[in-house]
Amino acid sequence: MSDYQSYMKGSPFEVKVISARFSLPDSTSIDTFLAHEGYQALAKAFQMGPEAVINEMKNSQLRGRGGAGFNTGLKWSFVPKQTDKPKYVVCNADESEPATCKDRPLMEYDPHQLIEGIIIAGYAIGAHQGYIYIRGEYRYLMEVLDRAIAEAYARGYLGKDIQGSGFDFELCTHTGAGAYECGEETALLNSLEGLRGYPRVKPPFPAVVGVYGCPTIVNNVETLCNAPHIVLKGAEWFAGLGTPKNGGTRLFCLSGHINRPGVYELPMGFPLRKMIEEVGGGIPRGKKLKSVIPGGSSCPLLTADEIDVPMDFDSLAKIGSMLGSGGVVMIDEDTCMVKVAQRIMKFYAHESCGWCIPCREGTAWLKRLLDRLHGGAGVTGDPDTALDVSYNILGKTLCPLGDAAAMPTISIVKKFRSEFDEHVRLGGCPYERKSAAVQAAR
């Protein structure tokens, strides 16, 4: 279990749509859900018909919350209508992007919201089977979901002829067993087929050839949780919550050097500075901010001068970064950015599945280089070599894990170049020396 008080601290700036039921007593039970608009969107969807649901989704400007930010309704519309093959809905609950912990409360505190979203997705594309692919570490959440799924079956919201609609839908959980790469949608599909999680060549996209060779949509937990609200309250309302082309709200996970770490539901486009200073309560011990990871460790980092930016997909793209998965990490002035780069690369080198050579070799090379640099054995050319290796990974791999390793590295080397040069000049980490000196003086 997660500690509710520690994750959901609350803020007057929050606009609660998908987190609205979190604080209700017994929030995971179907009775609580039904008493608070639960499964009403499903009934409405059955009246609207699949085509109208997809249009509503498109117009809502909901964009994928898993990281890439693709328009969800558009993705659903790519599923072929005329086909003999069965279709599938796969919910991506692999949540492994470092600094991201928002799907966890969504599943823990309101599992039926997700189930309703998945059924709506299934109805819209004409699928009769759904899988929730959940990371192995989230075992307790699998139990929460399994209980909720059993309740939904018992009350006729899953199974044959749901609520007399004539629509059948089966749903179950599926556990992973530790692999970041399995969050990538095509690797996830291989994993779901019992294979190693290696990526597939795209195209064909999963919407056409997905799991078992059949049309499949893969959507993130948070994305699917929004669907019932869009169906119930309309595309216009949803789009109006955010900024142009960025509908709705977003669960932002504030972590790192911040006074009030936690998950906050804020409108799309919420200003980053305000998020840090007013929602998160600023940087602890009166320290200055040095850098921000705006959306999980795969995103280019921002400097403290770049935080006057609305947190939506397009605004972050405009300044050369990404909104990613909603994991916002604050880094204070006492932090060594070479060490941050080193830790980030350690992750990607560990998680590279090894399928594409530029990623497998490049991340290992970068890790060795950054280890050496931070450890004091760096040479003058190292920062440039780090850039060179990164650019030779970028865009040269089947799945974006390679890019995810290269992009933060390039941004850190470029934006904090003087720290890299300082490591080379001193033959060690200036921050560790400083803290050693402080300790010696005590």
Add this chain to the structure above:
Amino acid sequence: MLSDTLISKFDDVIARYPLKRSAIVPLLLFAQDEIGHISDEAIEEIARRVEVLPIEVIEDIGYYSMLHRQPIGKFNLQVCTNVSCQLLGGEEILEHCSKRLGIGHKQTTADGLFSLEEVECLGACCGAPAMQVNYDFYENLTPERVDRLIEDLKARAEK
């Protein structure tokens, strides 16, 4: 021998998929939960039930970091040192566990009680620094909290 509960769970899980081999990873994890590791017998049994060769099951085990063929400690301390945790002392927590237990990454204490593992982001970043003991989360850790936890776990093992 695999227990009857495990076997009936196997049947249950396999029935969820149009392709039996889809069940491999879940079955491996459930078997590991019961046995403590993945035994050769479990590999054979799973392979037989999902109609693949044992080597295909072994191939999967090598890929997924939570799966292991050797026994580990009763309590597996998995300490996150990824970026949100690192900024708030995740490495110090790992170091503290290591000193306290006298073991390093992926090692087990002589009494078989504890194993230690440095892991990647657990999805507990807002409660950093964080760790998992088996499947249970422990967050906002300090060295003192870790000491207390280790004592509690020892007491639990004695019962």
